[in-house]
Amino acid sequence: MLEIKNLTKTYKGGKTAVDNLSLTVRAGDIYGFIGHNGAGKTTTIKAVVGIHDFDKGEILIDGMNVRTRSLACKKVTAYIPDNPDIYEYLTGIQYLNFIADIYQVPGNTRQESIRREAEEFGIYPVLGDLVSTYSHGMRQKLVLIGALLHEPKLLVLDEPFVGLDPEASLILKGKMYALCGKGSAIFFSTHVLEVAEKLCNRIAVISGGKLVAEGETKKLTGDKSLEDVFMEVTHHDEAD
Template sequence: MLRIEHLTKTYPGGKTAVRDLSLHVCPGDITGFIGHNGAGKTTTIKAAVGILEFDEGEIFIDGIPMRQDPLACKQKLAYIPDNPDLYPYLTGIQYLNFVADLFGVSARDRSARVERYAGAFGITGVLGDMISSYSHGMRQKLAVTAALVHEPRLLVLDEPFVGLDPEAVVTLKGLMHELCAAGAAVFFSTHVLDVAERLCNKVVIIKQGRLVTAGETAALTGGKPLEEVFMEVVRGDGADSASVKTRSV
């Protein structure tokens, strides 16, 4: 569903944020994308969803190359940043209708999906209010609802659980599983490693813009807590660390 091949991105001034990165996210996968601050996670995600141009490599969404047909790629995915930048002077329902219009969602389908997802997150009662009046958590819930209104084949999220209350976190996890059970895929970055360990069937770890290890969560951790494996990888020392680095997809 998402295939990144030899991605390299260097910013003006010479800082290379991502170096020759390759990873695959298949239909049905919930893949956690893990790394320290500045490891290149957000750069990779923004390139994957067509926001950021890149210097080398290629990105494919459901087999379509991003560089050749970015619009077709974007029609198949939904992206939720860590701090969604919504339109404050629209009401919640106006924003959802705007997104549904962009993706050509019929009136019947959008009505059913808005009812379902807004209801699941408990924001139905505030959809008539201006977004400027929403709390951070409410904006996050609206952004997730908007992302799901066109039933994306690939859901990409950057720190999706930040700002959500515990009930909304449980709801979002359940929706991720539902999407993947229907043949879609989820790719998200997180610093909450215990959540990634429990939720993700696959994990990708990067360090300084390079892939360090990736694979099935259970095989990658080998019975250890993901937190322990991550610390071995990022510190890059010890015999156990060397064994972890050999695992990849």
């Protein structure tokens, strides 16, 4: 579903944020992307969803090149950033209706879907209020509901559990499993290694912009914890 081939991104000023990175996320995968602060996770994610351009390499979503078929790629993708900066001048329902219009979700489907998801996340009563009155967690939930509206083939999340209450985290994990069960793929970054270890069937570790470990979670960790593996591969990389 997502193929990143030899991705390289250098920022103006000379810093190489991502260096020749390649990975593949298949349909049905919950793929965890972990690394230190500044390792290149968000840069990679932003290149996938079309926020950043990149210098070298290729990114394919559902077999389509993000550079040449950008619009088609975006139609099958949903992105949730680490900081839910969304249109504060809209009410929650206006925001969701806007997203539904953009993705051309049929009227009856969107109504039912919004009601169901909003009730589940516990923000249904406040959908008529302005987004500017929402807390960080409520905004995060609103973005999540918007992202799930068109049942994306690829869901990309940057630190999705930050700001969510324990119940919402549990619901989100359930949603992720359900989406993958329908044949979609999920690619997400996180610092919470316990979550990644339990949730993901595949994991990639990035350090200094380079992929330092990648594979099925069970094979990667073996009899160690993900935390031990992470410290090992990232420090080994730094020692080199």
